Amino acid sequence: MQPDTVPRTAEAAETDTVLPPVTRRRRLIQAFRHRSLLAGSIICLVLAVLVLAAPLLTSADPNLQDPLSAFAQPSGAHPFGADSFGRDLLARVLYGGRTTILASLSVVVLGGVVGTALGLVAGYFRGAVGFLIMRLVDLLLAFPGILLALAVATVLGPGLSNEVIAVAAILVPVYARLVEGATAEVLHLPYVDAAVTLGASPWQIIRRHILPNVASGIIVLTTSWLGIAALWIAALSFIGLGVQPPTPEWGAILYDGANYITVAWWITVFPGIFLALFVVGVNLLGDGLRDELDPTLSRDLGRA
Amino acid sequence: MTTYVLRRLASIVALAFGISVLVFLIIRLIPGDPALALLGTNAGDPALVTRLHQQLGLDEPWPVQYLQWIGAVLHGDFGYSYGNQQSVSSLLAANFPATIQLTIGGLALSLFFGSIIGVVAALRRNRATDTVAMGFALTCMSIPSFWLGLLLILLFAVQIPIFDVVGGTSLKGLVLPAVTLALSSIGFNARFVRSSVINAQQQNHVINARAKGITAVQVFRRHVLRNALLPILTIVGLQVGQLISGVVIVETVFSRPGIGRLLVQAILSKDYLTVQAVVLIIAVIYALTNFIVDLLYPVLDPRVASR
Numbered sequence: 001m002q003p004d005t006v007p008r009t010a011e012a013a014e015t016d017t018v019l020p021p022v023t024r025r026r027r028l029i030q031a032f033r034h035r036s037l038l039a040g041s042i043i044c045l046v047l048a049v050l051v052l053a054a055p056l057l058t059s060a061d062p063n064l065q066d067p068l069s070a071f072a073q074p075s076g077a078h079p080f081g082a083d084s085f086g087r088d089l090l091a092r093v094l095y096g097g098r099t100t101i102l103a104s105l106s107v108v109v110l111g112g113v114v115g116t117a118l119g120l121v122a123g124y125f126r127g128a129v130g131f132l133i134m135r136l137v138d139l140l141l142a143f144p145g146i147l148l149a150l151a152v153a154t155v156l157g158p159g160l161s162n163e164v165i166a167v168a169a170i171l172v173p174v175y176a177r178l179v180e181g182a183t184a185e186v187l188h189l190p191y192v193d194a195a196v197t198l199g200a201s202p203w204q205i206i207r208r209h210i211l212p213n214v215a216s217g218i219i220v221l222t223t224s225w226l227g228i229a230a231l232w233i234a235a236l237s238f239i240g241l242g243v244q245p246p247t248p249e250w251g252a253i254l255y256d257g258a259n260y261i262t263v264a265w266w267i268t269v270f271p272g273i274f275l276a277l278f279v280v281g282v283n284l285l286g287d288g289l290r291d292e293l294d295p296t297l298s299r300d301l302g303r304a
Numbered sequence: 305m306t307t308y309v310l311r312r313l314a315s316i317v318a319l320a321f322g323i324s325v326l327v328f329l330i331i332r333l334i335p336g337d338p339a340l341a342l343l344g345t346n347a348g349d350p351a352l353v354t355r356l357h358q359q360l361g362l363d364e365p366w367p368v369q370y371l372q373w374i375g376a377v378l379h380g381d382f383g384y385s386y387g388n389q390q391s392v393s394s395l396l397a398a399n400f401p402a403t404i405q406l407t408i409g410g411l412a413l414s415l416f417f418g419s420i421i422g423v424v425a426a427l428r429r430n431r432a433t434d435t436v437a438m439g440f441a442l443t444c445m446s447i448p449s450f451w452l453g454l455l456l457i458l459l460f461a462v463q464i465p466i467f468d469v470v471g472g473t474s475l476k477g478l479v480l481p482a483v484t485l486a487l488s489s490i491g492f493n494a495r496f497v498r499s500s501v502i503n504a505q506q507q508n509h510v511i512n513a514r515a516k517g518i519t520a521v522q523v524f525r526r527h528v529l530r531n532a533l534l535p536i537l538t539i540v541g542l543q544v545g546q547l548i549s550g551v552v553i554v555e556t557v558f559s560r561p562g563i564g565r566l567l568v569q570a571i572l573s574k575d576y577l578t579v580q581a582v583v584l585i586i587a588v589i590y591a592l593t594n595f596i597v598d599l600l601y602p603v604l605d606p607r608v609a610s611r
Contacts, residue, residue, distance in 0.1 A: 139322040143587050144545035146552055151326075154571050154579050155333045231448050235553055238450050239568050251450075258454055258557065262462050269458075272451035279446040287442070 037288025043281030047274070051097035060088035062095040062248045071264050081266035083256055087246075093271050096248035101278065103164050103249075104230035108222050111168035111229075115175025116218065120206055122176065123183025134180060140173035149232060153241045160249075163242040167232045171225055178221055182214040216293040223286035227279040234275055250275040308602060316595045320588060324377075327584040328370050331576050338362065342576055343386055359383075382581035387573045392581045395566060403562035406554065407547050409482035410489065414543065417486070418493020419536075425494065426501035427524075437494065444491030449550055453484040453557035481558045485550045489543055496539050497532070504531035534605050541597040545590050 050057065060078075066086035074081040080089035118137070122130035140148060149166040156162035186192060192209050200208075234251030236242040238258075243249040250271045257268030331338050339356040343349070357363060360383075361372045376383070382392035425437035460480060461467045467480055504510065510527045514520075552564035559565070563582050570578035 135322070139319065139326065142319050142323060142591050143326075143583075144548045144590050146549035147583055147586055150552070150567065150571060151330055151579075151583050154576070155330060227446060234448055235450060239553070239556055240572055251448075254448075254451060254454065258450075261454060261457055265458055265462075268451075268454045272448065272455065275451065276447050279448065280443065283442055283446050 036284045037292065040281050040284030040286070040288055043277055044285060047097065047278050047281065048101070051094055051101060054091065054094035054098070057094060058088065058091045060091040062087060062091040063246045064088070071260070074266055080270045081264065083253075083264070083267050084260055089253075089266060089270060092248040092253055093250070093274055096250050096253055096271060097274055097278070099160070099243060099247060099249040100230060100233055100251070100275065103160060103233045104167075104226055106164045107167045107229040107233065108171065108226050110164060111171025111225075112175050112218065112222055114168070115172040116179050116214075118172065119176040119179025119181075120183055120210065123180040124187065124202060124206060124210070126184075130180075133176065137173040137176045137180075140169070141177070145170045145228075146232065146235070149236065150241070153236065158241050158244060160243045160247070163233060163236050166236065166241075167229055170232070171229070174225070175218070175221065178217055179214050182217055183210050186210050186213045220286070220290045220293055223282060223289050227282040227286065230275065230279055230282065305602060309599065312595060312598050316591060319591050323587045323591065324374055324584065325370065327580055327587070328373055330580055330583065332366065332369075334576065338576065341574055377581075377584070383577040385570075385575050385578045387570070387575040388578070392578050395578060396563065396581060396585065399561055399563045399566045402560060403551055403555070403564060405478060406481055406485060406551060406560065406562060407544075409478050410485035410547050410550065410554075411540075411543065413482055413486035414489035414493055414547075415540075418490045419497050421490070421494035422497025423501055425498045426505070429502060434498075438498070441491040441494040444487050444494075446491075447487065449484055449488055450553045450557045452487055453480070453554060456480045456484060457558070477560075481554050481560055484557070485547060485554045488550070489546055492546070493539060493543075497536060500532040500535040501528060503535070504528045507531060534601070537597060537600060537604065541594040544593045548586055548590060 058079075064087060066082070069078065069082045069086040070084055072078050072082040072086065078088050078090065080093060082088055083092065118133050122133040122137075143151070148170050152166040152169045153162060156165060186209060189209075192205060195205055195209060233242065234249070234254065237249050237251030238255045240255065243252050245252070253271040254268060254275075257264070257271070261268055331342075334341055337353075339353050339360065339362060342356060343352060361369045364372070380393050382396070384390075385392050385395055388395055421437050421441065425434045425441075428434050428437075457480065468477065505528055507527075510523060510531075513523050513527050518526075548564075551562065552567060554560070555562040555564040556568050563586070567579060567582040567586075569575075570582065
């Protein structure tokens, strides 16, 4: 709903003149909301295109070592400079983005699916199993996020897929809590009772009545956690628990940057800009979506 | 009130038990013989392996192992760190003060600046100031803290050498890490305080007070702020969790001593007993903070206790 393109009737024009400050302000809010949605989408889209089009944008191999251009400053040959092994940083940042973005998407998909399933089971069937699931959820929520991820990473060991599982473990209880609450609420509605009376199977009720009701909450949760997932993926790699060398990944490149911070600023600056832009873009998108899909959620309660 | 406190107390005891079981499982779930993993390079010594087996009670069933372990933990015995050649409890004692210093610094910065930005944004709601403040808050929340730390090092330690690259535990060495730790929480707090104040502003008694002609300052101080305070208290609980997550990263970036860095190094060097101890202690501190916040609620809002 772009306010400017809505055809304005005489009536609307009249209310405009009667209550100019309110309508103007309201329109401004709407435009701003839209602007954050729009800005977020553009940033994410541009980054996605850059990362996917990496082979077209640079002919350099992200893992090709060239001792002669070690620590080369940003120049025509190496737009973002080169790292300690003389690897082209532009190529590493672009290909590294694939790893980071794909990993954070996998985190929200994995955490979202497992958490939603647990929440549905707990909310729909309740009973002893539901009770156990929700107590486990309480327990997991009692751990500060990164601690849970680090504990899981300790058990599983380093590596990209283990890192994804570790970060997803933080999201599972969050999704389960949301979906369980929403499911329990919907189950009380008369039309669900009617569907049960008419002999609908649990699967039908979940699919036709419950999932559509929780969908917008899940979408909002997913966008607000995608940015956090990217931050944690990069952070875990930065610590040394994520991707193993030589795979490029934003957090892992930043780890190199930290080691050579006194000699080569570019290894620290460029991948960080990309990572920060991605998170800003996703967060803008999340804020916009939240305002559009779920006005009851205040703009601040989505994250902890 | 008494039932409220007792109920909270029962739930924190249950939570602490659950946390301890999960933490106990960390070592048991690692594939392979935990004793071999713990000993690392010393794993070739069969006498040491047998001794550790007995010490950890690995030949006993899990419930017995758990009881032995939790009994020792409650006496302050977390085992021996073979990697660091000293007891885990002395490692913890050596690293805790620096982390507490950093956390308090970060908490103070984030509450102070977060509240100011949030209140200003709420009072200038939907105007340019609000938009700028909220844009700033979103940026704060989106900047990866370890990247911010690196940028600060690059700027203020490498380019303009005001601070040392590797900060010590002096007050000067605290500045860059504390700012790094606080930034994302400043953004979070600003957003939360803003919505909390706006919420309080819309209450009927506030509108009534304004209609009575009380000055804006008085209305804000006596009616808005007091009501906005309760939700803000909640974030102090959440905040500790955020700051703990941040501490792990910030201490690593700045090579600062502390339990965050101790944890990371312990994970990387497979020093599992230290990992277990740090995770247990941090989780319990986090749970206790939220317990205290829960206890403070009825003091500020008597309605909570009667629910």
